[in-house]
Amino acid sequence: MGVASTDVLIRGGRIARIAPDQTAPEGVHVEDGWDALLLPGLVEAHTHLDKTLWGMRWVPNSAGPRLIDKIDNERQNRQALGIDPARQSARQLVQSLAKGSTHIRTHVDVDTVVGLAGIEGLLATRECYRDAMDVEIVAFPQSGLLVRPGTLELMAEAMKLGSDVVGGLDPCGIDRDPKGHLDAVFELAQRFGKPVDIHLHEAALLGAFSMELIFERTRALGMQGQVTISHAFCLGDPDTAMVDGLLEEIAALDIAIMSTGSASRPVPPVAKLTARGIRICAGNDGIRDSWGPYGNGDMLERAMLLGLRNNFRTDPEVELALAVCTTGGADTLRLKDYGVAEGCQADLLLVDGETLAEAVVNRPERRLVVKRGRIVARAGRALVDAP
Amino acid sequence: MGVASTDVLIRGGRIARIAPDQTAPEGVHVEDGWDALLLPGLVEAHTHLDKTLWGMRWVPNSAGPRLIDKIDNERQNRQALGIDPARQSARQLVQSLAKGSTHIRTHVDVDTVVGLAGIEGLLATRECYRDAMDVEIVAFPQSGLLVRPGTLELMAEAMKLGSDVVGGLDPCGIDRDPKGHLDAVFELAQRFGKPVDIHLHEAALLGAFSMELIFERTRALGMQGQVTISHAFCLGDPDTAMVDGLLEEIAALDIAIMSTGSASRPVPPVAKLTARGIRICAGNDGIRDSWGPYGNGDMLERAMLLGLRNNFRTDPEVELALAVCTTGGADTLRLKDYGVAEGCQADLLLVDGETLAEAVVNRPERRLVVKRGRIVARAGRALVDAP
Numbered sequence: 001m002g003v004a005s006t007d008v009l010i011r012g013g014r015i016a017r018i019a020p021d022q023t024a025p026e027g028v029h030v031e032d033g034w035d036a037l038l039l040p041g042l043v044e045a046h047t048h049l050d051k052t053l054w055g056m057r058w059v060p061n062s063a064g065p066r067l068i069d070k071i072d073n074e075r076q077n078r079q080a081l082g083i084d085p086a087r088q089s090a091r092q093l094v095q096s097l098a099k100g101s102t103h104i105r106t107h108v109d110v111d112t113v114v115g116l117a118g119i120e121g122l123l124a125t126r127e128c129y130r131d132a133m134d135v136e137i138v139a140f141p142q143s144g145l146l147v148r149p150g151t152l153e154l155m156a157e158a159m160k161l162g163s164d165v166v167g168g169l170d171p172c173g174i175d176r177d178p179k180g181h182l183d184a185v186f187e188l189a190q191r192f193g194k195p196v197d198i199h200l201h202e203a204a205l206l207g208a209f210s211m212e213l214i215f216e217r218t219r220a221l222g223m224q225g226q227v228t229i230s231h232a233f234c235l236g237d238p239d240t241a242m243v244d245g246l247l248e249e250i251a252a253l254d255i256a257i258m259s260t261g262s263a264s265r266p267v268p269p270v271a272k273l274t275a276r277g278i279r280i281c282a283g284n285d286g287i288r289d290s291w292g293p294y295g296n297g298d299m300l301e302r303a304m305l306l307g308l309r310n311n312f313r314t315d316p317e318v319e320l321a322l323a324v325c326t327t328g329g330a331d332t333l334r335l336k337d338y339g340v341a342e343g344c345q346a347d348l349l350l351v352d353g354e355t356l357a358e359a360v361v362n363r364p365e366r367r368l369v370v371k372r373g374r375i376v377a378r379a380g381r382a383l384v385d386a387p
Numbered sequence: 388m389g390v391a392s393t394d395v396l397i398r399g400g401r402i403a404r405i406a407p408d409q410t411a412p413e414g415v416h417v418e419d420g421w422d423a424l425l426l427p428g429l430v431e432a433h434t435h436l437d438k439t440l441w442g443m444r445w446v447p448n449s450a451g452p453r454l455i456d457k458i459d460n461e462r463q464n465r466q467a468l469g470i471d472p473a474r475q476s477a478r479q480l481v482q483s484l485a486k487g488s489t490h491i492r493t494h495v496d497v498d499t500v501v502g503l504a505g506i507e508g509l510l511a512t513r514e515c516y517r518d519a520m521d522v523e524i525v526a527f528p529q530s531g532l533l534v535r536p537g538t539l540e541l542m543a544e545a546m547k548l549g550s551d552v553v554g555g556l557d558p559c560g561i562d563r564d565p566k567g568h569l570d571a572v573f574e575l576a577q578r579f580g581k582p583v584d585i586h587l588h589e590a591a592l593l594g595a596f597s598m599e600l601i602f603e604r605t606r607a608l609g610m611q612g613q614v615t616i617s618h619a620f621c622l623g624d625p626d627t628a629m630v631d632g633l634l635e636e637i638a639a640l641d642i643a644i645m646s647t648g649s650a651s652r653p654v655p656p657v658a659k660l661t662a663r664g665i666r667i668c669a670g671n672d673g674i675r676d677s678w679g680p681y682g683n684g685d686m687l688e689r690a691m692l693l694g695l696r697n698n699f700r701t702d703p704e705v706e707l708a709l710a711v712c713t714t715g716g717a718d719t720l721r722l723k724d725y726g727v728a729e730g731c732q733a734d735l736l737l738v739d740g741e742t743l744a745e746a747v748v749n750r751p752e753r754r755l756v757v758k759r760g761r762i763v764a765r766a767g768r769a770l771v772d773a774p
Contacts (some may be wrong), residue, residue, distance in 0.1 A: 058741035060702040263650040264698035292700040293748045294691065304681065305695075311651035313679040315447040354445035361680045 005035060010346040013372035015151040018342055029373070033350060036367050037359055038324075040339050041102025041347035042299035043329025046197075046230050046258045046283025049089035049106040049125070049135075050118040051078065053288045054297075055386065056088075061293055067173065067201060074290040075113050075143050081290070085114075085121025087387045090285055091108040093125060093133055094386035096297040098377045100366045102347035104133060105283070105333055107140035107167050107197070110158050112150045119158045127328035132376045132384045136333055138197050140167035144174045145184050152184055159192040163229075166192070166260070169199035171210045178213055187218045196225040197258075200234070203266060207234025208242055215249045228332055230258040230283075235273075238267025243269075251276045259324075260285045268312045270324060281332040282306055282324045299325045300351070300363045307360060318357035392422060397733040405597075405729055408615050418762070420737060422593045423754050424746055426709075427726050428489025428734035429686035430716025433584075433617050433645045433670025436476035436493040436512070436522075437505040438465065438562070440675045441684075442773065444473075454560065454588060461677040462500050462530050472501075472508025474774045479674055480512060480520055481773035483684040487753045489581045489734035491520060492720055494527035494554050494584070497545050499537045504547045519763045519771045521734075523720055527554035531561045532571050539571055548578040552615075553579070556586035558597045565600055573604045579647070582613040587621070590653060590666040594621025595629055602636045615719055617670075619647040619770035622660075623653025630656075638663045643719040647672045648693035648712075657697045657711060658704070669693055686712045687738070688749045696746060705744035712773055733760040 007022040008015060024030045051074065053059050059081060063073040089106070098103060108118045119139060126135040139158035145151050145168065159166065168185035171178035189196045202210050211234065214370050229250075235243055235257065250257065256279040259268045275279045282302050287295035300322075306312075307321040331340035337345045350367040353359030365380035376383055394409040395402060411417045438461065440446050450460040476493070483491060495505045506526060513522040528546035531536050532555065546553065555572035558565035576583045587607060591595050598621065598731075605614050622630055622644065637644065643666040646655045660667045669689050687709075693699075694708040706736035717725035724732045737754040740746030752767035763770055 058745045060742065060744070061700045063700070261650070263648070263692070263695040288748070292745055293702075293705060294695060295748070305650070308650040308681060308692075313450070314450045315680075318680060355447065356446045357447070357680055361675070363683070 008038065010370070011374040013346055014337070015340070015342050015344050015346050018340070031368065033116040034367060036350040037353050037356065038340055039100070039349050039351060040326050040330070041346070041349060041369070041371070042100045042325055043281065043333065044096055044101040044104040044283055044297070045281035045329040045332050046260065046285055046300055047092070047104060047106050048286045048289060049092050049104065050108045050122055051053060051083055051090050051286070051289045052092045053081070053083065053290070054088065054095060055091040059290070061290065063290060067170070068217050070291050071143055071174070075111055077290060078114060085118045086124045089122050089125040089188070090128065091386045092297060093129055093135070094382045094384060097369060097384065098366065098380060098382040099296070099298040100349040100351070100369050100377070101297065101299050102133065102369070102371050103329065103333060103335060105136040105138060105165070105197070107138040107199070108150065109142045110139050110154050111141065111143040112148050116154060116157055116161065119161055119163060124164055129384065131374065136165060137163045138165040138167040139163040140169070142169065146175045146177055146180050146369040155188055156191070159188060159194065161287040165195050165197050167197055167199070169204050171213065172206055173202055175189070178210055182213050182217055185365055188225070189223065190221060195228070196223070197230060199230045201231050203233040204237050207232070208246055212247055215253055218253045218255065225254040227253070228258055232257050232268050233266050234261065235268035247273065247276055247278065251278050254279070256281060258283055258332065259306065260302070261309035263309055267309055270306060270320060274320060276324070279328060279331045280324055281329040298363060300360055303360045304363060315355055315357040318360050322356055322360050347371055395425065396659070400729070400733055401724070402729050402731050402733050405525045405727070411726060417496050418755065420574045423737040424740050425727055426487070426736050426738060428518060428736060428756070429487045429712055429715050429757070430720065431483055431488040431491040431670055431684070431686055432668035432716040432719055433647065433672055434479070434491060434493050435562065435673045435676060436479050436491065437472040437495045437509055437609045438470055438673070439475050439479045440468070440470065440677070441475065441482060442478040445463065446677070448677065450677060451619040454512055454557070457678050458530055465501060472505045473511045474514040476509050477515065478773045479684060480516055480522070481769045481771060484520055484756060484771065485753065485767060485769040486683070486685040486687070487738070487756050487764070488684065489520065489756070489758050490523070490716065490720060490722060492523040492525060492552070492584070494525040494586070495550070496529045497538065497541050498528065498530040499535050499541070503544055503548065506548055506550060510549055516771065518761065519758050523552060524550045525552040525554040526550040526694060527556070527617050529556065533562045533564055533567050542575055543578070546575060546581065552582050552584050554584055554586070557589050558600065559593055560589055565597055569600050569604055573608060573610070576610065577608060583585070583617070584615040584617060586617045588618050590620045594619070595633055598633055601637050602640060605640045605642065612641040614640070615643040615645055619644050619646065619655050620653050622655035634660065634663055634665065638665050641666070643668060645670055645719065647689070648691065648696035650692070652697055654696055657693060657707060661707060661722060666715060667711050668716040685750060687747055691750060692745045693731050702742055702744040707748050709743055
């Protein structure tokens with residue numbers, strides 16, 4: 001690192017001064033920094049707060065192997081399992097906070113069974129924890145937008161209620177009508193003046209086809225810089241000529257990419273995207289939900305998994321994996337005043353490590369998590385209560 | 388699980404009785420089991436105890452991208468970094484023990500620079516911790532067997548000193564003489580009456596070619612059941628016809644396969660190998676060494692990584708990933724009297740979880756680790772000292 005020890009003065013929720021050997025102004029509370037590393041708050045840029053089973057009894061996973069099996073299984077069992085979106089989102093939010101995340105973008109299911117209950121639950125959770133976490137809500141048509149009539153109207157309602165981003169998914173795979181699906185998603189975005197974040201699991205040429213349709217609409221509507229493509233497995237294709245062509249368009253249209261660093265699917269190559277100046281962020285995706293049992297909300301662990309998946313070994317490489325989980329997320333969510341610099345919002349964490357890479361591979365207990373200047377977690381434990 | 392609560396009586400280092408509501412015989416020490424899950428000791432079936440940097444200051448990784456870069460970098464820098472094989476192997480052994488491993492197979496470098504110092508260091512560590520851990524030593528020609536004259540003689544010395552297994556690696560890639568390399572490895576095995584464990588990073592057709600040479604020698608020498616192939620990336624090839632042909636031979640020759648579940652390389656498909664009755668084990672491989680910074684010796688975390696890599700989501704699937712790290716390792720190391728059954732050696736751990744799958748995804752602190760009836764770790768901490 002070569003970064004010297006310093007003091008940080010926080011005032012009014014912002015970083016007022018970074019300099020060594022400061023004398024604390026009268027009345028200012030002083031916290032020891034234990035010579036720990038000071039990081040900007042971690043950014044959880046893709047998760048599903050509304051449907052986690054976190055804090056509930058263990059539920060053996062019972063979904064079939066296909067994507068549609070998982071979608072159907074979840075929609076059908078959500079009620080029987082007693083997954084209350086407000087309660088469950090609050091539980092995962094508090095867990096994420098204890099692990100040092102200070103911002104979350106969450107996709108929230110909107111469908112003809114759950115209706116707007118997920119959105120309403122998230123709005124309640126966001127309000128309840130507004131001083132502890134910034135939450136961005138993506139209205140997400142998980143079960144399809146056109147294939148289940150009534151969903152489009154619910155999506156519009158979700159936007160009116162206060163969702164921040166229009167979601168979409170697999171234009172070919174789920175709605176089986178890529179033109180119709182994407183026209184509807186972009187029409188909603190235009191109508192409500194909001195950005196778009198589309199789940200694209202479609203791999204290889206099918207994913208590339210859907211991406212091209214996204215490019216066309218982004219360009220035609222002047223939505224450069226307002227589109228995120230999540231997963232983007234087709235960018236991990238071995239056909240590098242195809243991938244390079246897609247990356248050129250992605251860079252030109254300033255589209256952001258979200259990767260979980262999935263170990264079992266092709267994934268966007270982080271170093272290659274970064275070298276092209278493409279914004280790339282990461283998320284834990286579903287945490288202990290009916291899709292799968294893994295996850296604990298830790299974005300440092302996600303950085304490790306990204307590093308393992310991308311075969312990152314040197315310190316600069318591992319630091320890049322971490323940067324995806326900090327500034328990459330901030331750049332995608334267009335966070336204002338994010339970072340460890342004077343004037344920035346005081347969203348910070350302290351974690352032990354000789355270097356950032358050591359912090360990623362060790363994933364130690366978070367010593368302190370600070371949200372807008374307020375201590376929200378200490379020694380790995382949240383100081384706000386979960387239901 | 389559906390497994391009922393029970394009591395376990397341990398006598399003379401073995402499990403004497405498993406039955407509920409036992410009355411402790413006079414003079415027998417009683418430990419509360421906290422209703423935790425009782426597992427057989429985890430088996431670390433592939434690591435490199437001699438060259439970990441665990442417990443030393445952080446060393447930024449400086450190796451180049453190719454396999455041979457990592458090999459050369461390590462051989463050249465081992466001394467400058469002050470990696471003492473006895474001290475370092477002891478540190479990682481104690482860390483592994485705190486995470487619940489009760490058996491370790493370690494590959495130990497033998498080359499013309501380090502000579503037999505690695506083997507001697509491991510022999511000292513094995514003796515020192517003989518009551519806390521079973522250690523199996525593979526004499527491993529990491530820098531090549533024929534390409535660096537003098538190595539073959541050192542390998543023979545390593546076997547005479549007490550190594551248990553003859554190692555080998557990448558017959559084409561490193562020695563550039565697959566016939567010569569494998570003839571030498573199998574000759575050593577025959578001379579000393581020991582099994583073989585070969586690192587095979589070679590992917591696709593090249594790996595398949597080397598495997599066929601291993602098959603030929605295994606069959607010709609009657610070494611069925613005495614050969615392990617580690618990594619075996621070629622078994623993760625998308626050419627399933629080729630892979631199926633290899634698996635048929637592997638099953639017929641009772642060759643064991645070791646997988647770390649690498650996220651960045653093709654890997655052997657665990658479920659497919661298991662369905663064919665092939666023994667498959669797992670290991671953490673290098674832990675924080677000059678190859679890469681990851682790892683903490685936790686075989687429950689390795690089970691999670693195997694699960695993620697193999698897209699295991701249901702409880703039985705995640706339990707299979709765990710079984711690779713317990714019985715799969717025991718089957719590969721040919722451990723006698725391994726398991727949670729009356730008469731077995733009392734190598735056990737207690738870990739919280741409603742189900743085994745929950746223990747894998749949570750990786751909680753190990754409540755208790757028992758080696759031959761003796762408590763060697765409690766509440767996540769080893770009760771034996773590391774240097």
